Amino acid sequence: MDAIQNTIVQLSSPLSLTLIVVGTSLGIFVGAIPGLTGAMLIALTLPLTFTLDPQLAMTLLVSMYVGSISGGLITGTLLRMPGTPASVMTTLDGYPMSQQGQPGRALGLGIYASLVGGVISCAFLVSLSAPIARWSTQLGPFEYFSLVLMALVLIATIDGASLTRSLLSGTLGILAAMPGISAATGEVRLTFGFTPLNAGFKLLPVLIGLFAINQVLRDIANIDQKVPRVSVTHRGLWLTFADWKNQWLNMMRSSLIGTFIGILPGIGANIGSIAAYSAARNSSKTPEQFGSGSAEGIIASEAANNATVGGALIPLVAMGIPGSVIDAILLGALVLHGLQPGPRLFSDHPELVHTIMGTYFLANLVMFAVMIASVGFLAKLVRFPRPYLLPIILTFCIAGAFALSNRMFDVWVMLGFGLLGLVLERNRIPLAPFVIGFVLGPIAEENLSAGLMSSQGNWLPIVTRPISLLFVVISALLLFVPLVRQFRKKRVSKNETLEENTAEEASSILSSETGNENGEHASHAVWSRFGIPVWHMTAVLAIIGMLVFLYSGFFTNQQGLTQFPQRPIQAVVPFSAGGGTDLFARIIQKSITEDQLLEQPFVIINQPGGSGTIGSRYVKQARADGYKILCNHEGIITSKYSGKVNFGPEAFEPIAQTGEINLVVAVQKNAPYKNLAELLHDAEKHPGEVQFGTNFGALAHFAAKKIEQASGGEYFNYVQSGDGQKRYTMLIGGHIDATIFSLAEFLSYQGDGQIRALAVLSDKRQSVLPDVATASEQQIDAVVGNSFYWWAPEGTPQERIDLLADVLEQTMQSDSVQNSLQSLSIEPVFYRGEKLDENISQSEKKFSELVSGSTVRLPDFPFYIILATLFLMSIIVVQGIFLRQSPSSISHSSSKPRIWLAVCCFALLCCYVLVLEQGWLNYWLATALMIAVTGGTMAKWKPSYLPVLIELALLTGLGTEIVFTSVFSVVLP
Template sequence: MDAIQTTVVQLSTPLSLTLIFVGTSLGIFVGAIPGLTGAMLIALTLPLTFTLDPQLAMTLLVSMYVGSISGGLITGTLLRMPGTPASIMTTLDGYPMSQKGQPGRALGLGIYASLVGGLISCVFLVTLSAPIARWSTQLGPFEYFSLVLMALVLIATIDGASLSRSLFSGILGILAAMPGISAATGEVRLTLGFTPLNGGFKLLPVLIGLFAINQVLRDIANIDQKVPRVSATHKGVWLTFTDWKNQWVNMLRSSLIGTAIGILPGIGANIGSIAAYSAAKNSSKTPQQFGSGSAEGIIASEAANNATVGGALIPLVAMGIPGSVIDAILLGALVLHGLQPGPRLFSDHPELVHTIMGTYFLANLVMFAVMMASVGFLAKLVRIPRPFLLPIILTFCIAGAFALSNRMFDVWVMLGFGLLGLVVERNRIPLAPFVIGFVLGPIAEENLSAGLMSSHGSWLPIITRPISLLFVVVSALLLIVPLARRFHRQSDSKQETMHDDAEESAALNSSEILSENAEDESHSFWSRYGLPLWHAVAVMAIIGMTVFQFTGFFSNKSELTQFPQRPVQAVVPFSAGGGTDLFARIIQKSITENRLLKQPVVIINQAGGSGTIGSRNVKQARADGYKILCTHEGIITSKYSGKVNYGPEAFEPIAQTGDINLVVVMHQNAQHKNLAELLHYAEKHPGEVQFGTNLGALAHFAAQKIEQAYGGEYFNYVQSGGGQNRYTLLIGGHIDATIFSLAEFLAYRGDGQIRALAVLSKERNSVLPNISTAHEQGIDAVVGNSLYWFAPKGTPQERIDLLADALEQAMQSDSVRNSLRALSIAPVYYRDEKLNENISQSENIFSELVPGSTVQLPDFPFYIILATLLLLSIVLVQDKFLSQTPSTNRFSNCKPRIWLTICCFVLLCCYVLVLDQGWFNYWLATALMVTVTGGSMAKWRPNYLLILIELALLTGLGTEIVFTSVFSVVLP
């Protein structure tokens, strides 16, 4: 009770309330911009919290978490541009409702649902954290596969299109997710030798392309089409008693689904919204309205995706298991503040646990207030003339896609999927099943592969394990019942479709006015009352941004006589918030704040392909020292696992600044007391010990080194993903042993369910003085994880030395060394000969090992390609794919300006090419693109040009300042 009172007092202080308001508002803003993710925001903020009290730090970070999930509703509803993957399903109904003249109601439904979902999940977070989290560990790979299968079968019912088209779209989405390095086996597949594809297609560029770029191209083609007069007030934003009466069951059901999905590690808010949306449609009395502006669809999606936040916090606070990427960053924040997540957090630091819960509750209330207060302003976005709005949307789409991984490849992917979305929708193939297949396909494959590995290739556990069987039965019911209802209503639905099409066309014609007239009227009003003020504000803003942009250049001009003359980009080839990222940001913060270099160091996250995307980017960079790589032993293991054909020899080594011990771990109740006993048992029972690893990664190599040192092959390797997944499988009894980094082991051991068998180092670690090394147990296996800095091959030695000196000075800082120790990273420093010697020793160890799966898995890509071709044939034959004209397509309501669309798309590609090659500055190229594209849409009318030029300059300068100065994203 004292802890609760202390927490109430703590959260009632002006500082705490300010942090909640600022954090939630920033999260909403970031969530609304595609490409800027909540994980990115929290990772950037984390170093700033080192000086804060742990309770204040978690208050700020949890508030950002809540806001970032909610913010995606805004652009998804108003612009068909989902800011986050969690808003995919919201876009399906939010945007059509907005286009019908009800943006306020669409936003209001989503905001209310977000609040209810958050509060319901908060109840579970406060009351049932521990028992629910422990139950979730009973789910193994087969249970996860069956759960994902249950979501996949919803493809057949998620959209009102024909079954064959829905299934074809879904299987096409699964196929699109397969290129790159397989998460199940670590093998490179379906890349056709194109190395940038090793990381596959990222979800956000795919979503931005399918929805935003697709919609912009459609709007350009229909630029002369009549547009509805849209209310820009709060009208409809407040839910009525009738709304609550009709929707409370949907809100409750969706919130419970979202909470349950959030509890399961690695599933995510996007799957929660998909499951809730599907459940709402299957239980609706008007399922035909879904996808065309259904209130039920908006509520289901938003209630579920916000409830997943509270659900994901349950395993984090109860067991120290992060349920998502953001939760993993929060886990790292706790560790950096000297706290051990898990059950002991409740007893040792109850005030912190209550702070997390209280902040989550208050952040949901603040989110509701901020978004409701903004609805009137936000709704006006849809009234902006399209020649002004569409080029700005394109700018944010491109900047967002690039910001995700700082790769122009993602921008080209976005444009490609934009064309694909335009083509498939033109031919009445729904996008929703494609997205579901793209999201769920890799998860299903990874868990099925892990299950088959653990069962030595047997499929029987899918139906012999009770929970898995339950999910399979539910999947069958979810497939059969809606299909039966669909076929039962087949004759009536055809008539309804024709009637609805006629009504839709009539409604469109009756509610629309000529775009040109509307915009001229708006411009006339603007000219009479607000245009002079707009010009004054725009000019002042342009001057201010220009001064801000170039002040640094002129102020530092006297210093620009030696390297570096601009910020140094440090590429981290892993996600924001991971161990390597936190490590790099600690050192980057010291270098920048202490001015150890004349220019700051900027962290660039380029995740994908098990670290190979980022490393290849640095390898191919100009050898001038302005782009360097911060990575670990993965630079070596990727070479010897076959992911890439290069290793450290392709770079100039700068320094080694950290060492991490590896620990062999088993369940607390395991019969083996040390590693020697485990190997003795495995020798007598080969293949029985289920060893969880990420195939082809460091833990896999380390386990094989142990086998090699003992003289045989004894383990059955099970693909288990990252550390958090391996921990969940270990305590649930689904694997017998695994290898953690020291930091992971210390974070996970708090609940007393795991114990160490050996440390794979030369000497005992001072943090674990009672745990013997493998060498002490007679096993000559010394494997660690070292942290390196590299520059492109051919970088001048004087620049290598300058960077190495800066790293050395940073490593001498007490604050850096203490922060690294908090992450269980030994703060070492090696350069020159000693560095090269350490790298050679690691290569000698790993070159002797050839990791691979111990079970022959099905050729999933072959079967998916076969299924895709089969369904395509069915669509072509059964539905007369090539001969039918879409009945409900906006292109059919007017004469489209196809040539304008083609020209704008070509111009967009030229703009991306200019950025890719660096021919112009970003802001200048952007301003030119916005001016030319918008001017073409407006037919170069004089009354538009001045405003358009001002908007173009504001967009170019503004996006560069926001992305670069605020979020440290280096734009092309």
């Protein structure tokens, strides 16, 4: 009770309330911008919280979390550009309703649904965290597969007008997600030797391309179309009694679905939104209205995606298991503040747990208040002059796609998928099933593969396991109901639908002709309300101030620097924020910054993908000048010998080895094995029956192979189990028999009382586990540890390597660093020179003798997906031949949109990306030129537009560079 009272006092303080308001508002703003995500905002803000109390830090970060998920509905509803993946389904009905002259109602429905979803999930978070989280661990790979299958059914029901086209779109999405390193086997596939594809296509660039870039190009082509007059009244904004009466069941159902989906680790808000939307559509009395402005669709999507936030926090606070990417960053924030995540948080730091819960509740209220208060202004975005708005949106899209992994490849992918989205929609192929297939396909494949590995290739558990069977039955019902409805429709109704669509296209084209000047003057009138002279004066002063800030050198510490380093040093961590390597690097970063060991900032860049291979390759190909270095563990060696990459330590200059962490073999608490020797003996007697959870090609996999090698055979049945959190949930759920954790991971999970250690893979016992024998003491020669290395590109001058090694050596001698590392059970060591080379050579020799792979032959999933895609394409071609007599939009040759303008602007955009990639101009200058030239082209170079356009271009270019580089220390293209 005292902890609750202290938490109430803490959260009611002016500072806490300010952080909640600021964090939620920032989250809404970032979530509303296509290309920027909540994960990016929280990762960038994390270093700024080092000086805050842990409770205040979590208050700020959780508020950003809530705001970022909710903010995505704004641009999705008004501009058909979902700000976040979670708001894709909202776009399907929010944008049509907005186009029907009801943007206020569309936003109001989404805001209310978000609040209800957040409050309901908060109730579960407060009251049932621990039991619900423990129940969720009973779901194994087959249950996850069946659950994802249930969500995949939406592909077949999302577009009732054309089942074949929906299925084709979904299979194309699944196929697009397959290139790269398979999450199921660790093998590289469908890259055709193009190494940047090893990481596959990332969701954010694909999503931005399909929706934002596609929509911008469509808007450019229709830039003469009359902009609808927007009138946002309280009647349209506030939900009526009839709305509550008709939608309360939908809100409750969607909120419960979102909460449940959020609890499951690794699923996410986008899948919660998909599942709730599917359930709402299939239980609706008017399913034909979905996709054309249905209130039910908006409410289902927004209630669910906001509820997943509370659901994902449940395993975080109850078990220390992150339910999403953002939760993994929050978990890392706890560690960086010296707190041990896991069940002991409740007993050791109850005030922190209550702070997280209270903040989540208050942030939902603040989110509602902020968005309701600003909805009138937000709705007027649809009337903002598009020559001003669209180039700025393109700027954020490109910055967001690049900042994801600091690769221009992702920017080109975004542009490519923008064109693909245009082609698909021009052929009446919906985009939503594509995104659904892209998101869910890899999850379904990974879990089905893990299930088949655990069952020795047996498919029957899909229908013999009760929970899995339940999901399969629900999937069949969800598919059967819309198919029956569709079967009842006559051909006459289909022809009427085609005629209505054609009439709508003709009327929209006609309106684009008649609304030329009226639309322009109506939208341009927005500026006149604020007063052009005041705007000009403010803009010029801001531009001058930004130029002074950027080039004075006062803030950047560049004056007087003549020796290395003259600019920030980028330390690339090839894993997501919040992971073990990221935490280690940020501890080092914190010490270097606080002790001012470098004259320039030391910046952490997370570049995940390909099991750490993408970030490693990025540094390998960087300029050998010491400004870009790599922080990685033994994965740089295991990736080479698992075949994921064709390079290893020899492609870098080693700087230092700065830490070692031991590995622990763990089993469930009630497992029949007393030690590792008994486990190995049982595996020898029953080969292939002991299910060993691991991530193929990762260090834990090599360590398990080392244990097998020590006994001279291959006895384990390896089951793909992902990262440490997922292996833990599979272990305590009884889906695997044994696995390997780092010592820090094991200690955080051990407090739950559901696992125990069989052996430590070290040459001596660990003080934190004095009763656990080493593998050597059990006559098993399996000493495998994990070391953290720092690398520079090959050819980096030796004097710069020595300087960086000196800095790292001073850092490792810091008491604060040693204390932080000991809290993570990392042994603070430091090696350089000959000793470092010797350690690397020994690790290479050890891992080169081991061969990784699966003992179960899995189906060739890409082959079957390609066959399905070709089959569906052939059906659509045949249908097109027989339905050729139906009217099409091609017949309106005299009133075509300005395609040439869209093509011209896309070419300018490609030139801008090429300039950034080659570094021919500074980012701010290239961005300002792109906005000015592209916007001027859209405005037909009318003099009335040019002054404001030039000012906006300079403000955006300078402001973006200053905020990203000076505030967040983020590298821009």
